[in-house]
Amino acid sequence: MAKKEITVTLKKSTISCNQxxxxTVKGxxxxxxxxxxxxxxTPAVRGMIxxxxxxLDIKE
Known part of the structure; x- marks a missing residue:
């Protein structure tokens, strides 16, 4: 059984974000x-996203 993967791309800067x-983005x-x-x-990655x-921009 193949593992499902998600491709995430950072589309906005984290300058105005909190720590x-x-x-989370670094993680x-x-x-x-x-x-x-x-x-x-995985559920952990989904929660971070x-x-x-x-x-982010997400592609499955």
Whole structure:
């Protein structure tokens, strides 16, 4: 059975975000605006994405 993956791209800067949101973006492995990362589709990753969804572009 193949594992499902999600590609997340940082589309907005984290300059105006609070420290928790910045830490969440860093935890997802994103650094600069436009950077992308392919992650496993797990409940933990989904929760992190939900906290900063306004900054991300998501493709399943």
């Amino acid at each position: 928790k949101q910045k830490a 997802l492995g994103l650094r600069k605006t436009g950077s992308s990362k392919t992650l496993e589709n 939900k906290k900063v969804i306004h900054l």
